[in-house]
Amino acid sequence: MDFGVSHEHQALRAAVAAICADFGNAYYTAKAEQREFTEELWLALGERGYIGINIPEEYGGGGAGLLELAAVVEETGAAGCPLLLLLVASAISGEVIAEFGSAAQREEWLPRLASGRGRVVFAITEPDAGSNAHRISTTARRDGDHYVLRGTKHYISGVDVADAVLVVARTGVDPATGGAELSLFVVDTDSPGLTAQPLPVSVEIPERQFTLFFDDVRVPADRLIGVEGAGFKQVFHGLNPERVTGAALLVGIGRYALARAAQYANQRTVWEAPIGAHQGVAHALAMAKIEVEAAGLMTARAAWLHDQRLPAGEAANMAKYLAAEAALAALDAAIQCHGGNGVAAEYGLIPLWGLARVLRIAPVNREMILNYVAQHSLGLPRSY
Numbered sequence: 001m002d003f004g005v006s007h008e009h010q011a012l013r014a015a016v017a018a019i020c021a022d023f024g025n026a027y028y029t030a031k032a033e034q035r036e037f038t039e040e041l042w043l044a045l046g047e048r049g050y051i052g053i054n055i056p057e058e059y060g061g062g063g064a065g066l067l068e069l070a071a072v073v074e075e076t077g078a079a080g081c082p083l084l085l086l087l088v089a090s091a092i093s094g095e096v097i098a099e100f101g102s103a104a105q106r107e108e109w110l111p112r113l114a115s116g117r118g119r120v121v122f123a124i125t126e127p128d129a130g131s132n133a134h135r136i137s138t139t140a141r142r143d144g145d146h147y148v149l150r151g152t153k154h155y156i157s158g159v160d161v162a163d164a165v166l167v168v169a170r171t172g173v174d175p176a177t178g179g180a181e182l183s184l185f186v187v188d189t190d191s192p193g194l195t196a197q198p199l200p201v202s203v204e205i206p207e208r209q210f211t212l213f214f215d216d217v218r219v220p221a222d223r224l225i226g227v228e229g230a231g232f233k234q235v236f237h238g239l240n241p242e243r244v245t246g247a248a249l250l251v252g253i254g255r256y257a258l259a260r261a262a263q264y265a266n267q268r269t270v271w272e273a274p275i276g277a278h279q280g281v282a283h284a285l286a287m288a289k290i291e292v293e294a295a296g297l298m299t300a301r302a303a304w305l306h307d308q309r310l311p312a313g314e315a316a317n318m319a320k321y322l323a324a325e326a327a328l329a330a331l332d333a334a335i336q337c338h339g340g341n342g343v344a345a346e347y348g349l350i351p352l353w354g355l356a357r358v359l360r361i362a363p364v365n366r367e368m369i370l371n372y373v374a375q376h377s378l379g380l381p382r383s384y
Contacts (some may be wrong), residue, residue, distance in 0.1 A: 009077015025080030077252020
């Protein structure tokens with residue numbers, strides 16, 4: 001892996017940053033307060049090819065990899081306009097459909113995803129399953145040339161602005177393990193029998209959350225991704241990119257918070273010296289800077305491993321862990337540096353803190369990452 005930043009990547013980051021700068025954190029904060037999707041910024045990035053930068057060129061995408069998508073995601077965060085929906089529409093759905101979708105599915109969905117005008121969100125989480133995918137209870141039963149879906153999904157982002165949902169459902173039992181056999185389906189959001197109920201959350205972010213109820217939703221059999229029962233492999237091909245782009249978003253948020261704090265600490269003068277001259281302020285920001293940079297390196301490594309088709313699970317989990325801790329440390333230091341202004345709407349830090357706090361929990365919480373590292377990296381006994 002080359003630790004240098006190529007001219008192409010520098011240009012990519014600069015271009016995304018310039019587009020986001022036309023909107024700015026005030027735009028994002030207003031959208032977050034209104035719980036209204038950042039449609040204008042999303043389409044501006046899509047029109048210039050950045051929403052679908054990881055989609056193959058033959059489908060209108062940029063033909064690049066997860067490393068480039070992570071750079072796009074990070075720059076939205078660094079501009080104070082983090083686009084959470086990139087984690088599901090581009091990272092999960094884009095990667096899964098491109099890798100496992102049929103020729104017809106790729107033709108139908110990838111150009112729409114690449115342009116940003118089509119969105120496919122992701123539904124795996126259930127109220128009683130948590131992080132245990134084996135306990136998924138949503139079922140898909142074959143009925144002629146259709147599947148019939150029944151069950152409930154919880155905390156599903158962006159359903160109100162999506163054309164379809166990539167749904168993980170139980171289609172059988174693995175005879176070898178006794179666990180669930182899972183399959184993935186592309187389900188239109190306006191399908192009869194599918195009800196999306198808004199799920200109120202206190203965190204102010206533009207992307208709304210929903211509980212989905214599948215009441216005998218009939219889905220054409222050609223909406224099955226790949227072959228029936230192959231869902232576990234497909235899911236993790238999407239979940240690693242989700243964790244990597246989640247880490248990238250957090251790194252970007254951390255960068256934004258530190259840039260705002262450094263500016264404020266250089267300008268705010270008390271007792272004849274800028275507050276940044278005092279170690280009580282400077283050291284907290286410096287420590288956060290170190291942690292954000294370290295998280296950025298691990299994020300780049302995880303993205304590179306995925307693009308090289310090497311095992312990326314460990315690095316993706318570590319990147320997500322480091323980035324969540326680093327972003328929250330950066331935001332906490334930035335809020336403290338601003339004093340009372342840290343909670344003022346004008347400075348836009350609190351909505352970003354809320355998003356970073358959510359990303360410490362999802363898409364995989366820090367405790368499950370620690371379990372993963374203990375078991376798979378250190379060889380310790382499974383604890384759950």
